[in-house]
Amino acid sequence: MKALFGAVSLGLLASVLMATSSHLTVRAAGPTLYVDPAASTVSIDDTFTITIYVQDVTDLFSYETKLGFNNTILEPLTVMEGPFIKEQTPSPQGTFFLTSFEDDFVHVACLTLGNYAGVSGSGPLYDVTFAVIGTGASDLHLYDSILLDSSVTRIPHDTVDGTMVATLSGDINNDGIVNVVDLTIVSLAYGTFEGEPGYNPDADLTQDGLVDMRDLVIVARNLGKSVP
Numbered sequence: 718m719k720a721l722f723g724a725v726s727l728g729l730l731a732s733v734l735m736a737t738s739s740h741l742t743v744r745a746a747g748p749t750l751y752v753d754p755a756a757s758t759v760s761i762d763d764t765f766t767i768t769i770y771v772q773d774v775t776d777l778f779s780y781e782t783k784l785g786f787n788n789t790i791l792e793p794l795t796v797m798e799g800p801f802i803k804e805q806t807p808s809p810q811g812t813f814f815l816t817s818f819e820d821d822f823v824h825v826a827c828l829t830l831g832n833y834a835g836v837s838g839s840g841p842l843y844d845v846t847f848a849v850i851g852t853g854a855s856d857l858h859l860y861d862s863i864l865l866d867s868s869v870t871r872i873p874h875d876t877v878d879g880t881m882v883a884t885l886s887g888d889i890n891n892d893g894i895v896n897v898v899d900l901t902i903v904s905l906a907y908g909t910f911e912g913e914p915g916y917n918p919d920a921d922l923t924q925d926g927l928v929d930m931r932d933l934v935i936v937a938r939n940l941g942k943s944v945p
């Protein structure tokens with residue numbers, strides 16, 4: 718009975734691993750810096766946050782990265798150090814975390830204070846929060862990255878960029894402005910369920926199969942906004 722239970726558990730584990738790996742196909746094994754989420758869709762005038770992770774690193778003592786973005790769409794607001802080194806370092810002095818906002822990239826460096834071992838494994842290095850100031854697509858491009866171990870040796874690694882798309886939420890007819898035309902399109906479909914006559918998937922902004930007040934509120938909240 719024990720053997721049978723083991724076999725079933727392994728089968729379940731294998732299917733869970735397969736389901737998980739399908740989301741990780743862009744990253745090979747080995748030390749990698751990557752942007753999470755890999756792809757985002759955000760409305761203009763909102764803020765959004767991405768996290769830069771390190772994967773499968775050994776003895777990470779310090780690092781430096783640049784994160785490039787399209788400055789007609791994004792404006793960086795804050796950079797926050799993540800827990801990967803900060804909360805796992807054996808150094809009682811902790812880390813020193815530096816950021817600077819340049820025209821079209823965020824420059825980050827972080828080091829362990831004192832002669833201590835680095836941190837191994839995978840985890841978040843830092844978060845960047847952006848204001849969305851325009852519509853369109855932007856790469857979130859990791860480049861000029863340096864990972865150092867505690868003997869000041871460079872750790873070879875891959876980088877995987879992210880992307881984001883900024884839209885004007887509530888602009889149902891896609892003419893670059895949210896106005897009474899968009900409100901009226903929602904109104905004409907108001908109260909309809911998916912599959913019913915009159916249901917308009919474009920008006921169902923929440924994509925929950927019903928056009929109701931929640932959809933109207935999204936348009937109303939963005940009334941007057943336009944693409945610059």
Ligand SMILES: [Ca+2]
Nearest residue numbers: 888890892894
């Ligand atoms: Ca419109």
Ligand SMILES: [Ca+2]
Nearest residue numbers: 921923925927
């Ligand atoms: Ca809806």
